[in-house]
Amino acid sequence: MNDPASRIMARCVELRGISADPTAYSRHYLTAEHRAAATLVTGWMRAAGMAARLDAAGNVVGRYEGERPAAAALLLGSHLDTVRDGGTYDGQLGVVTAIEVVQALSDSGQRLGCAIEIYAFADEEGVRFSSGYIGSGLVACGETGVALNAHDAGGTTFAEALAAFGLNPARLAEARRRPEEALAYLELHIEQGPVLEAEGLAVGTVTSITGQSRLAATVAGVAGHAGTVPMTLRKDALAAAAEAILTVERVARSNPGVVGTVGIVGAGPGAVNVIPGQARFTVDLRSGIDARRQRALADVLTGFRTIAERRGVAITWDVRVDAPATPCDPHLMTLIDRACAAETGRAFRLPSGAGHDAAEMAALCPSAMIFLRCRDGISHNPAESITPEDAAAGLRTLARAVQMVAADPPRRG
Ligand code: HGY
Ligand code: MN
Ligand code: MN
Numbered sequence: 001m002n003d004p005a006s007r008i009m010a011r012c013v014e015l016r017g018i019s020a021d022p023t024a025y026s027r028h029y030l031t032a033e034h035r036a037a038a039t040l041v042t043g044w045m046r047a048a049g050m051a052a053r054l055d056a057a058g059n060v061v062g063r064y065e066g067e068r069p070a071a072a073a074l075l076l077g078s079h080l081d082t083v084r085d086g087g088t089y090d091g092q093l094g095v096v097t098a099i100e101v102v103q104a105l106s107d108s109g110q111r112l113g114c115a116i117e118i119y120a121f122a123d124e125e126g127v128r129f130s131s132g133y134i135g136s137g138l139v140a141c142g143e144t145g146v147a148l149n150a151h152d153a154g155g156t157t158f159a160e161a162l163a164a165f166g167l168n169p170a171r172l173a174e175a176r177r178r179p180e181e182a183l184a185y186l187e188l189h190i191e192q193g194p195v196l197e198a199e200g201l202a203v204g205t206v207t208s209i210t211g212q213s214r215l216a217a218t219v220a221g222v223a224g225h226a227g228t229v230p231m232t233l234r235k236d237a238l239a240a241a242a243e244a245i246l247t248v249e250r251v252a253r254s255n256p257g258v259v260g261t262v263g264i265v266g267a268g269p270g271a272v273n274v275i276p277g278q279a280r281f282t283v284d285l286r287s288g289i290d291a292r293r294q295r296a297l298a299d300v301l302t303g304f305r306t307i308a309e310r311r312g313v314a315i316t317w318d319v320r321v322d323a324p325a326t327p328c329d330p331h332l333m334t335l336i337d338r339a340c341a342a343e344t345g346r347a348f349r350l351p352s353g354a355g356h357d358a359a360e361m362a363a364l365c366p367s368a369m370i371f372l373r374c375r376d377g378i379s380h381n382p383a384e385s386i387t388p389e390d391a392a393a394g395l396r397t398l399a400r401a402v403q404m405v406a407a408d409p410p411r412r413g
C-alpha cells in the first residue's frame with residue numbers, strides 16, 4: 001500500500017484490532033494492549049527512518065535527525081490509549097499521520113533545520129486510574145496527578161502496574177524533556193465536534209484547550225438489610241451518590257460555559273437485598289474559562305458536604321486532574337492558519353472542548369493543534385469516523401505546518 005492516506009486509515013484500523021475487548025475498542029495504560037500497540041508503532045517509526053524507544057513513562061518516542069545531529073526537535077504526536085468502547089481515530093490518527101510526515105521526509109532524503117520527534121503518548125484518556133495525561137504530563141513536567149498507591153478498578157496500584165509493565169515507579173521523571181530540547185509541539189487530532197463539518201472545512205486551527213477538573217469520589221455509608229432497616233435510619237451510600245451526581249448536573253447546567261459529567265459509578269457490596277454501604281463515582285468538570293470551572297467545582301463540593309451531613313454518610317474525593325484552560329501558541333497558530341488555508345482556501349479557528357496532550361506539552365514548549373473534521377462530530381463512540389480524503393488533507397496540512405515551523409520556529413523568551 002503506497003498511498004499514505006490509505007496507510008493512515010489502514011493503520012488506525014489495525015490499531016483498533018488491539019483492544020482488551022474485541023467488541024468494544026478499549027486500550028488502557030500499562031496493559032498487554034498498550035504493549036502490543038507500542039510495539040507496532042515502534043516498528044512503523046523505525047520503518048520511517050526514525051530511532052524509536054519506549055520512555056520511562058511508557059510513551060513511544062521516535063526521532064528523525066535534522067541537518068545537524070542532536071539538534072532541538074519539533075515534537076509531533078498524540079495518544080495511543082483509548083476510552084472504553086471508543087472511536088478508531090481519537091489519538092492514533094495524530095500518531096500515524098505524524099509518522100507519514102516523517103516517512104515522506106525520509107523517502108525523499110530531506111533533512112530539516114531541526115530534528116523531528118514523534119510521541120505516541122501512553123495515557124491521555126486516563127481511563128485506568130481515572131486521571132489523564134500521565135504520559136505527556138511526565139514528558140512536560142516530570143510529574144503526574146496520580147499517586148503511586150492509587151488503584152484501578154481491579155485493585156492494582158499505579159506502582160504495581162508500572163512494575164508489571166517493566167517500568168520503574170521511582171524513575172518516571174526520567175521521561176521529562178528539557179525546554180532546550182523542544183522547539184514546539186504540534187498535534188493533529190479529530191475535532192470531536194461538529195463545527196468543521198458545519199463550516200464545510202476539512203481542517204482548522206485550535207485556539208485554546210479547555211480547562212478540566214477530574215475527581216474520584218467515594219461515599220461511605222452503612223450496609224444493611226433491605227427489608228428491616230427503616231428508611232429514616234438508613235445511611236445508603238448509593239442513594240447519597242445519586243444525589244451527588246445530580247448535583248454535578250445541576251451546577252453545570254446553572255453555570256454558562258461549564259460542562260459536568262459523571263462517567264463511572266460503582267456501589268457495594270452489590271446485592272439486590274443489601275443497602276449499599278459504599279459507592280464511588282468520578283466527576284469531570286470543564287470550562288474554557290478557569291474562574292467558571294473553579295466556581296462550579298466549589299459549588300459541587302459544597303453540595304457534597306451538605307448531602308453527607310444530611311444523610312449521615314462520608315463523601316471524600318481526590319482531585320486527579322486540575323488542568324487550566326490552555327491557549328495555543330500565537331505564532332504556531334499563524335503558521336497553522338496558513339497551512340490550513342493552503343488546503344481549504346480559508347483559515348478557520350475554533351476552541352477545543354476536549355482535553356489534549358497539547359495542553360500538557362504547553363508547559364514544555366510552544367504548543368498548538370490542527371483539528372480534522374469527523375463525521376457528525378461523533379467521538380468517544382464506535383461510530384467515530386473520518387474520510388480517506390480528509391485523512392489526506394490532514395497529512396498535507398500537518399506536513400506543510402512542519403515545514404513552516406522548521407523554517408520559522410517560535411522565538412523562545
Ligand atoms: O476527555 C477528553 O477530553 C479527552 O478525550 N481525553
Ligand atoms: Mn478522547
Ligand atoms: Mn484524544
